Amino acid sequence: MDWVMVVLRFALVSVAIYLLIAGALILSQWPSKAGGDGLDFAKLDVTGDPVEPVTFLARDGTKLAVRTHGGQGGPLAVVVHGSGGHGAAYDWLGARIAAQTGAQVLVPDLRGHGVNPAPKGDVAYIGQLEDDLADLIAQYRTEGQKLLLLGHSSGGGLVVRFAGGDYGDTVDAAVLLAPFLKYNAPTMRPDAGGWARPLTRRLIGLSMLNMLGLKMLNGMTAIVFNLPEGALAEHMAGAYSYRMNTSFSPRSDYLKDLAALPPFVVIAGKDDEAFLADQYQPVMAAVNDKGRYHILDGVSHLDVFTQEKTVDLVTEFMRDRL
Numbered sequence: 001m002d003w004v005m006v007v008l009r010f011a012l013v014s015v016a017i018y019l020l021i022a023g024a025l026i027l028s029q030w031p032s033k034a035g036g037d038g039l040d041f042a043k044l045d046v047t048g049d050p051v052e053p054v055t056f057l058a059r060d061g062t063k064l065a066v067r068t069h070g071g072q073g074g075p076l077a078v079v080v081h082g083s084g085g086h087g088a089a090y091d092w093l094g095a096r097i098a099a100q101t102g103a104q105v106l107v108p109d110l111r112g113h114g115v116n117p118a119p120k121g122d123v124a125y126i127g128q129l130e131d132d133l134a135d136l137i138a139q140y141r142t143e144g145q146k147l148l149l150l151g152h153s154s155g156g157g158l159v160v161r162f163a164g165g166d167y168g169d170t171v172d173a174a175v176l177l178a179p180f181l182k183y184n185a186p187t188m189r190p191d192a193g194g195w196a197r198p199l200t201r202r203l204i205g206l207s208m209l210n211m212l213g214l215k216m217l218n219g220m221t222a223i224v225f226n227l228p229e230g231a232l233a234e235h236m237a238g239a240y241s242y243r244m245n246t247s248f249s250p251r252s253d254y255l256k257d258l259a260a261l262p263p264f265v266v267i268a269g270k271d272d273e274a275f276l277a278d279q280y281q282p283v284m285a286a287v288n289d290k291g292r293y294h295i296l297d298g299v300s301h302l303d304v305f306t307q308e309k310t311v312d313l314v315t316e317f318m319r320d321r322l
Contacts, residue, residue, distance in 0.1 A: 015212075018208065018212075019209075021205075021208070022205040022206075022208040022209050023205065024205070025201045025202065025204050025205030025208070026201075026202050026205035026206060026209075026217065026220070028201050028202075029199045029200070029201045029202045030199075031199065031221045031224050031239060032197070032224065038193070038194040038195050038226035038228075038273075039193065039194075039195045039226070039228075039273055039274065039300075039301050039302055040273065040300050040301075040302060040303075041228040041232060041302060051067040051068070051069065051091050051094075051095075051107075052067075053065035053066060053067045053087070053109065053114075053115075054066060054067075054068065056108075056135065056136050056139050056140075057135070057139070058111070058131070058132050058135050059131060059135050060124070062111065062118070064108060064109060064110075064111060064132060064136070065087065065108065065109040065114055065115065065116060066087070066106050066107065066108040066109070066136060067087050067088070067091055067094065067106070067107040067108075068104070068105070068106055068107075069091075069094045069095045069097070069098035069104075069105040069106075069107070070098030070099070070102065070103055070104045070105050071104060072104055072142065073102065073104075074101060074102035074103040074104060075101070075103045075104070075145060075146040075147065075148055075172075075318065075322040076103065076104050076106070076137070076140060076141050076142075076145050076146070076147050076148070077094075077097060077098075077101075077103045077104070077105045077106070077147075077148040077149075077150060077318075078105075078106045078107075078108070078133065078136065078137065078147070078148070078149050078150065079093060079094050079097075079105060079106070079107045079108075079150045079151075079152075079155075080108070080110070080133070080149065080150065080151035080152070080155035080156075080158050080159055081107075081109075081110065081113070081152060081155050082151075082152045082153030082154050082155045082156075082180075083153060083154035083155075083180070083195075083196070083225065083237075083240070083248060084113075084225045084227065084236045084237050084238065085113065085236060086109045086110075086113045086114035086115070086235055086236070087107040087108055087109045087114065088109075088114070088235075089305075090107050090152070090305060091107060092306065093107075093305050093306070093310070093311070094106075094107040096308075096311045097150075097311060097314055097315070097318075100311060100312075100314075100315040101314075101315055101318050101319065103148070103318065103322075104140070104145075106136060106140060108132075108133075108136055110129055110132065110155075110158075110248075111123055111128060111129060111132050112237060112240075112244055113235075113236075113237055114235055115235050117237065120237050121221075121237040121238070121239050121240045121241060121244055122219060122240070122241040122243070122244050123241070123243055123244050123247055124243075125215075125218075125243060126215075126218070126243045126246045126247050127165070127247060128243075128247060129158055129244075129247045129248060130158075130161065130162050130165050130166070130167060130247070133149075133158075133162060133167070134167045134170070137167075137170065146172045146173070146322040147170060147171055147172050147173075148171075148172065148173045148174065148175065148318060148321075148322060149162060149163075149171050149173075149174050149175070150174070150175040150176075150177070150314070151174075151175070151176060151177065151179060152177040152178060152179075152304070152305050153177070153178055153179065153180055153274070153301065154180045154248045154249060155177075155179075156176040156177060156178065156179025156180060157179055157180040157181065157182075157248060157249040157250050158247075158248055158249070159174050159176060159179070160174075160176070160179065160181065160250045160254070160257045160258055160261065161247075161248075161249060161250045161251060161257055163257060163260045163261045163262065164250065164251060164256060164257030164258075164259075164260040164261075165257075168260050171262050172262055172263075172321070172322060173262050173263050173264065173317070173318070173321040173322055174261055174262060174263075174264040174265075175264065175265050175267070175314050175317065176264060176265070176266045176267070177266075177267050177268070177304050177305050177310065178267070178268040178269065178272055178274070178275055178277070178301055178304050179266065179275075179280075180192075180249060180274075180275070181250060181254055181258070181283065181284075182249065182250055182252075182254040183198065185254060185279075185283060186276070186279045186282070186283055187275045187276050187277075187279040187280055187283060188275060188276070189273070189274055189275060189276060192273075192274040192275070193272075193273035193274040193275075193301070194226055194273070195225060195226050195273070195274055195301075196223055196224070196225055196226070197223065197224045197225075197226070198222065198223045198245075199221065199222055199223065199224070202220065202221075202222060202242075203222050203223075203242065203245075206218065206220065206222065206242045215243075217242070218241065218242045218243040219241045219242070219243065220241060220242055221239045221240070221241060221242075222240060222241060222242040222244075222245045223239065223240045223245050224238065224239045225237070225238055225239065225240075255283075255286075255287045256287075258283075258284055258287050258288055259287040259288050261288050261290065261291070262290065263290045263291075263321050264288075264290060264291050264292070265291065265292040265293075265294070265313065265314070265317045266280045266281070266284065266291060266292070266293045266294070267294045267296065267304060267310055267313055267314075268280060268294075268295055268296070268299075268304060269295070269296050269298075269299030269300050269301060269303055269304045270295050270296060270297050270298065270299060271298060271299060271300045271303075272299075272300060272301045272304070273300055273301050274301045275301070277295045278295065280293055281293040292317065294313055296309055296310070
């Protein structure tokens with residue numbers, strides 16, 4: 001039985017070394033402000049009177065905020081905000097889509113975001129954002145009602161993740177506004193153009209622990225955002241935990257999630273600071289032939305959801321597909 005002890009000792013030593021490496025990576029990097037100029041918030045105005053949110057009940061009993069536009073009778077459209085943000089910034093878009101299409105439009109604050117984030121920048125487990133969206137949809141969707149998911153930036157990434165997950169078959173169509181696909185996708189600019197500073201070594205170390213099923217450190221900060229100055233940042237999330245960051249993007253095999261998308265349209269600005277707009281079609285069309293692609297001249301990352309042209313393209317797509 002000596003060989004059994006040798007194998008056992010080797011396995012224990014290997015696991016110990018693995019854990020030491022993971023721990024060293026996690027402890028070697030601590031949060032600090034993202035560098036660079038970041039995104040251009042100058043044209044983004046959410047200081048007016050946004051729609052007063054109501055709440056819906058998630059499966060864990062948490063009340064989460066959602067803004068509603070339009071009435072019943074048309075398709076149901078859910079607008080998913082980007083990283084660090086919240087639904088109030090997308091009220092104009094939601095209202096315009098409802099007016100143009102007759103859709104019932106929901107604009108939620110994702111868990112960990114907005115005026116009552118509880119706690120800000122975090123979720124309880126990986127995948128909770130998908131569960132929350134599924135709960136929201138279930139509480140508003142009527143029998144036979146078509147469903148469109150619209151996501152901007154990381155919200156677009158969450159729509160892609162949703163399509164590739166357990167609830168993907170509930171979605172009839174998707175709109176992706178300058179979507180985040182993955183940190184290693186050809187669409188990515190370094191650090192999203194200065195918007196985000198991922199703690200890369202810490203992310204690797206936490207991923208290593210998760211591969212062993214060890215999740216006790218998933219609440220640690222994994223990414224920091226370059227928030228704007230002033231009142232605009234008051235209700236924004238300046239950092240995400242590992243489990244929030246993972247929940248808010250496609251899975252590691254992001255191409256598999258992309259392949260699961262229903263008919264979709266991608267709309268991005270030619271002047272996008274965070275992503276390379278001309279790379280969306282080559283990457284996505286290679287695994288999914290259901291997409292349309294539009295690049296808007298003179299439009300940046302945040303401008304894309306404030307454009308009448310975007311509303312027109314979304315309206316045209318919805319009339320064709322829903």
